[in-house]
Amino acid sequence: MPFGTKPGADGQPIDFNRVYLELIKPALEDAGFEVFRADEETRAGDIRTDMFQELLAADLVVADLTLDNPNVWYELGVRHALRARGVVLVQGPRSTSPFDIYTDRKLRYGVAAGAPDPATLAIDRAALAKMARETQNASTRRKVSPVYTLLPHLQQPRWQDLLLSGDNEFAQRYEAWRSRLEVAQQKHRAGDILVLAEETPVRALAVEARFQAGRALMRLPQFTFALEQFDAALAIDDEHLGSRQQRAVCLGRLRRTEEAREAALQLTEEHPQDPECWSLAGRVEKSAWIDRFREPGEPWTPGAFRDKAALEDALLAEAITPYRHAFATAPNHLFAGINALTLNTLRAHLGGEHDPAETDRLLAGLRWGIACALERKPKDYWARAAQAEVSLLCDSRAAVQRDWRAATAAAGRDWLALDSSRQQLQLLSGLGFRPEETALALGIVEGELRRLNPPFEPRQVLLFSGHIMDAPSRPEPRFPLAMEPAARAALEQALDRLGAGPEDIALTQGAAGGDLMFTEAALARGVKVVWMQPLPEPQFIESSVQRATNAEDWRLRYYAARAQLAEPPRSMAQELGPPPPGINVWERGNRWLLHTTLAYGPDKARCVVLWDGGGGDGPGGTRHMVEEIKRRTGRVQWIDTRRLPLA
Incomplete structure (x- = not known):
């Protein structure tokens, strides 16, 4: 928008700073947005670089x-060229409408005496807030940019490709x-990912974060909870291919x-050249086939x-x-190729109709694909595992032993990757395929x-939340020291x-x-027991241990318990970084505990609370x-502290 006071179409001055401060900014804040204008950038540096980054x-x-x-038209053109949606057009009084956007929906606002018209300001604010919300919540299939509307096959860049070279504030926030x-992800901590997913700088990152959270939950495996994350991603971007596939x-x-x-069928129809979509369709049918002859567990x-x-x-x-279609579309898609070959071989083993020539073609193509993959990356586990499975299907016992040992060596202690191979070998074993060779491979894996050490799979996850012991200066007792014996007995009974x-x-903070x-x-x-603390440990001890009545005794108990923990206390500041502006560190810490608990599986969650029933309803x-x-x-x-007796 223009800055400062400029003459309008009729020559009368318009104060655009007041338009921003009285109309645009409050309306967008009412719609739930964090509002920013380019002239509010105070950092030193290239203002054009910062403007471009923020614009994209x-x-x-x-x-x-x-x-x-x-400048306004140029910036609007840049946005239309690189982003398909997310633009709202507003305008004050003018005698003509620009031809290029004549048919585009625009919000017209009133001006009086060079500023937003007081008579229509409330209506204009509400209309802009409504338009902003509708634009944000509209399906990603609805394109606002005329460039993408007129060129239906044009694909907008990934948001990662819209990060400018050089140093700018958004790039720093994104990189952190x-x-x-x-x-x-490396620590397989889905709870951490879920918290970070709620704190993304822009919605595009929220889609990616929800997607990654879902992937992490699938590896646990917690498919019901993972499904929630993919649904959340698709609620933001209903075209996100990875979330639709998973x-x-x-x-x-x-x-x-x-x-x-x-x-899966819809994906193959919409993306007929995408091997991942075809491979997904095969995976669904393979699972359906297995479910027909074997009960879960x-x-x-x-x-x-x-x-x-x-x-x-x-x-x-x-x-x-x-x-087979996925492998034909992309011969480097080894997952599709080895499944096509293995299932084709199993079909012959089980007495079904099969074409030996087709098996030979799959085998030849797969051997070539594996050789190319290993030439590029000799320690690629999935290429090594595919090679080992090929040997099991049709090579000698010696080759089976050699290739499965090579595959396990390439796994690099990745338990989940090896477990995936074990599941495939168990299928072959259960179908009686080459019993001696399959038993040999299964024994190696x-x-x-x-x-x-397999990932720890707890029987149940005990989440505790409760009152800190009252400080000596607390005016109205909530959890006085005299209540400790009764509370301790109640906690033991609950466990x-x-x-x-x-x-x-068990997850708690350690206060x-x-x-x-x-x-x-x-x-x-x-x-x-795992302690998850919202502050660095020295600050946490100062705020949540040292201020309680009988503080020295609590401090000694804190260190005695700490010495028995399986791991040092996790610090939220270290694991997740500082909270975004406006986020309360204690509420964030509780969300961290809650998400980590649920990530093990909602069916395993058990909550124990020592609480008087009060407090707000905020997240x-x-x-x-x-x-x-x-x-x-x-x-x-x-455990209702209002009903506990005092010693």
């Missing part, structure tokens, strides 16, 4: 076309967020076969499923076709898995009712009062924790 990264751009200002997300995988793993099949006894699987030849054929033991994990008493009782029962508080756990599992044990 913003979720929404508002352009004021009251005047034919060349991205590096924290990457660390959370959503279909989740549906298949949850045995919602028809929904998964329909989702049923052990893979060698040869036990051969006869039942042989009766499902039609479903097996339905799985082979999309895998399982032997390597035994040498690694006994839950059968808490070494197979469980004086409820946290420490809960920790002590859980440790006494062999529970793995992150004890009330929010209780309501969220109740909504998902109903497993909450509430």
Whole structure:
């Protein structure tokens, strides 16, 4: 928009700073946006670089076309050229409408005495807020830019490609967020990813974060909770291909076969040249085939499923076709190729119709693809695993042993990758395929898995939230020291009712009062306790341990319990970075605890609270924790401090 006071179409001056401050900014804030104008940039540097970055990264751009200002038109053109949506046009009084956007929807606002017209200001604000919300919430299939509307096959750049070279504020915020997300992924901490997903600088990053959270949850595996993340991503961008693909995988793993099949079919129709979509369709059909002859959790006894699987030849054929199509579309897609070859070979093994020449063609193509992959990256586990599976299908026992040992060596202690290979070998074993060779390969993989530490899978996750012990200066007692004996006994009874033991994990902060008493009782029962603290530990001790009544005793108990923890306390500042502006660190800490608990699986969540029932309803508080756990599992044990006796 123009800055300062400029003559309008009738020659009368218009104060555009007042238009911004009285109309545009409050209207957008009412719609829930963080509002920024280019002249508010105070950092030293190239203002054009900062303006370009903000123009491309913003979720929404508002352009004021009251005047034919060349800078405004140029900036609007840049946005239209590189982003397909997220633009709102406004204009004050003018005698003509520019031809280029004559048909575009624009919000017209009133001006009187060179400023927003007081008679229409409230109406104009409400209309702009409504227009902004509708633009933001509109389907991503609805394109605002005339460039993308007129060129339907033009693809807008990925948001990662819209990061400018050089130093600018948005790039710094993005890089800090991205590096924290990457660390959370490497540590397989879906709870961390879920918190970061709520704190993304722009909506485009929120889509990516929800997608990555879903992927992390699938690896746990928590398919119901993962499905929620993909749905959340698609609520923002209903065309996000990765989320659509993984959503279909989740549906298949949850045995919602028809929904998964329909989702996969739609993807192949919309993206007929995308091998990943075809491979996904094969995966859905493969899971449906397996579900027909084996119940979930049923052990893979060698040869036990051969006869039942042989009766499902039609479903097996339905799985082979999309895998084969994916491999034909992209011969470097080894996952599709090895599945097409393996299922084709199994079909012959089970007595179904098959074309030996087709198997030979798949084998030849796959050998070439694997050789190329290993030439590029000799330690690529998935290429090594594909080579090992090829050997199991058709090579000698010696080759099977050699290639599976090479594959496990390339895994680099990746337990989840090896477990994926084990599942494929268990399928071959259960169908009685080459029993000796399959047993040999399975023994190699399982032997390597035994040498690694599998991801800890708790039986139940005990989330504690409760009051800190009152400080001596607290005017109205809430949790006085005299209540400690009764509270401690109630906590022990709650853990006994839950059968808490070494197979469980407990999450809390470690503050004086409820946290420490809960920790002590859980440790006494062999529970793995993890402290997740919203502040760096020295600050946390100062604010949440040292200020309680009888502080020195609590400090000693804190360090005694800390020495028994399986790992040092996790610091939110270190794991997630500083909170975004306006985010309360304590509420953020509670959300961190809640998301980490749910990431293990909502069905495992057990909440214990030492609470007087008060507090607000905002996200992150004890009330929010209780309501969220109740909504998902109903497993909450509430110790009401109002009913506890004093010693």
